Amino acid sequence: MRLIIARCQVDYAGKLTAHLPWATRLIMVKADGSIQIHADDGAYKPLNWMSAPCLMTRQEADPALDPSGQLTELWSVRNRSGDTLQIGLAEILSDSAYELGRDPGLRKDGVEKHLQRLLAEDPSAIRSDLSLVQREYQTPIGPVDLLCRAGDGSYVAVEVKRRGEIDGVEQLTRYLELLRRDSLLGRVEGVFVAQQIKPQAEVVALDRGIACVRVDYDALRGADHPEERLF
Amino acid sequence: MRLIIARCQVDYAGKLTAHLPWATRLIMVKADGSIQIHADDGAYKPLNWMSAPCLMTRQEADPALDPSGQLTELWSVRNRSGDTLQIGLAEILSDSAYELGRDPGLRKDGVEKHLQRLLAEDPSAIRSDLSLVQREYQTPIGPVDLLCRAGDGSYVAVEVKRRGEIDGVEQLTRYLELLRRDSLLGRVEGVFVAQQIKPQAEVVALDRGIACVRVDYDALRGADHPEERLF
DNA sequence: ACTTCGATCTCGTAC
DNA sequence: GTACGAGGTCGAAGT
Numbered sequence: 129m130r131l132i133i134a135r136c137q138v139d140y141a142g143k144l145t146a147h148l149p150w151a152t153r154l155i156m157v158k159a160d161g162s163i164q165i166h167a168d169d170g171a172y173k174p175l176n177w178m179s180a181p182c183l184m185t186r187q188e189a190d191p192a193l194d195p196s197g198q199l200t201e202l203w204s205v206r207n208r209s210g211d212t213l214q215i216g217l218a219e220i221l222s223d224s225a226y227e228l229g230r231d232p233g234l235r236k237d238g239v240e241k242h243l244q245r246l247l248a249e250d251p252s253a254i255r256s257d258l259s260l261v262q263r264e265y266q267t268p269i270g271p272v273d274l275l276c277r278a279g280d281g282s283y284v285a286v287e288v289k290r291r292g293e294i295d296g297v298e299q300l301t302r303y304l305e306l307l308r309r310d311s312l313l314g315r316v317e318g319v320f321v322a323q324q325i326k327p328q329a330e331v332v333a334l335d336r337g338i339a340c341v342r343v344d345y346d347a348l349r350g351a352d353h354p355e356e357r358l359f
Numbered sequence: 360m361r362l363i364i365a366r367c368q369v370d371y372a373g374k375l376t377a378h379l380p381w382a383t384r385l386i387m388v389k390a391d392g393s394i395q396i397h398a399d400d401g402a403y404k405p406l407n408w409m410s411a412p413c414l415m416t417r418q419e420a421d422p423a424l425d426p427s428g429q430l431t432e433l434w435s436v437r438n439r440s441g442d443t444l445q446i447g448l449a450e451i452l453s454d455s456a457y458e459l460g461r462d463p464g465l466r467k468d469g470v471e472k473h474l475q476r477l478l479a480e481d482p483s484a485i486r487s488d489l490s491l492v493q494r495e496y497q498t499p500i501g502p503v504d505l506l507c508r509a510g511d512g513s514y515v516a517v518e519v520k521r522r523g524e525i526d527g528v529e530q531l532t533r534y535l536e537l538l539r540r541d542s543l544l545g546r547v548e549g550v551f552v553a554q555q556i557k558p559q560a561e562v563v564a565l566d567r568g569i570a571c572v573r574v575d576y577d578a579l580r581g582a583d584h585p586e587e588r589l590f
Numbered sequence: 591a592c593t594t595c596g597a598t599c600t601c602g603t604a605c
Numbered sequence: 606g607t608a609c610g611a612g613g614t615c616g617a618a619g620t
Binding site: 440 | 597598599600603
């Protein structure tokens with residue numbers, strides 16, 4: 129990994145064009161050839177970047193092409209799609225490189241699957257009269273997260289999301305259309321379950337007769353494993 | 360901006376939990392307090408991070424809590440939601456800080472809004488008989504990009520995308536369903552406009568009676584500002 | 591290789 | 606502030 133602190137200007141041309149005026153920034157070149165340019169604030173997204181695989185060519189500044197004469201080096205980076213990143217360097221305040229080696233990588237836990245599992249174990253957390261028929265109930269257009277049965281015997285298709293947005297409602301709508309064609313199932317209701325549901329998604333859902341239920345992930349986890357509760 | 364190259368291990372607990380085993384990595388601390396931890400490959404997304412605003416507290420390693428004795432420093436970072444990032448540091452290979460100052464920021468060009476504006480100025484570029492009724496016509500499920508009127512007096516809802524994919528067709532379909540319920544509007548057509556349209560998206564659109572139109576962004580810009588044309 | 595989908599998404603922008 | 610849509614998204618999982 130090579131880290132450079134330098135005054136630079138940058139131009140990107142690809143799916144869009146973008147320009148960075150002269151300023152002092154961090155330029156990071158990773159071992160895989162990828163490059164990112166960071167300012168001193170903002171979240172992790174760089175101001176500009178080029179992902180691997182890409183090819184960099186370097187050239188000394190040509191005074192004829194740089195009337196202001198502040199350029200010392202010009203880097204051109206290009207990827208397979210023909211996107212280009214041009215970095216002009218002026219004063220270099222620091223330039224160092226390190227061998228980091230391969231990273232063992234990140235281990236995650238606790239995403240949407242977990243929420244689905246908790247609700248499969250206790251569908252009454254969604255609505256008191258629900259009982260599970262099958263989790264990941266297969267259909268030709270994909271799996272329904274939870275297929276349940278209501279107190280009155282009718283089937284209920286449940287779509288589980290961490291955040292309920294409009295495309296989740298579309299997904300459930302497609303499942304319901306399909307399930308309702310299956311005359312063996314009889315009446316089939318839809319329930320959209322999420323930790324948070326966006327207002328627009330709720331409007332669309334209710335307009336289609338789909339109920340919306342918000343669930344508390346931490347409470348569910350607590351109910352499932354009381355010993356893990358912190359308070 | 361502070362840049363540290365060090366052997367470290369990291370734990371995140373928040374919307375999910377994640378762990379990074381011991382390895383040598385880059386730790387970047389920006390002036391706004393945000394932190395990111397990078398390996399030597401991968402695109403710009405860090406292995407782990409904490410966005411500003413957040414608060415870091417530092418403590419010397421306590422041998423009693425670290426039987427292996429490799430820890431030299433322990434950093435705890437916390438944000439407003441209570442998410443925490445714990446970074447344990449061992450050998451520090453490099454540690455340096457720089458004053459970068461405020462960045463003048465990125466200037467972009469060529470995004471969807473610009474395309475929408477150009478088409479709003481001249482809807483005949485979509486179809487010769489179209490005239491604009493309203494840009495960003497509001498509905499309960501979101502704004503229609505362009506509401507136009509055809510030569511025969513019927514309304515035309517136009518969805519503009521840079522790249523036309525299937526979700527754009529879905530979006531326009533929802534608008535059309537809604538607009539057609541409004542008896543004041545009478546007949547409402549749909550037109551899907553983009554620089555490129557994926558074959559799958561076109562199949563779905565045509566199947567639903569939605570016309571597809573490809574537009575040339577550069578030509579539109581050229582027609583609008585002939586002096587800016589490069590060739 | 592390509593596609594689909596979630597994300598500790600990030601980022602702008604309108605309300 | 607909150608909510609919503611777009612992204613040069615990134616990254617993983619499945620086909």
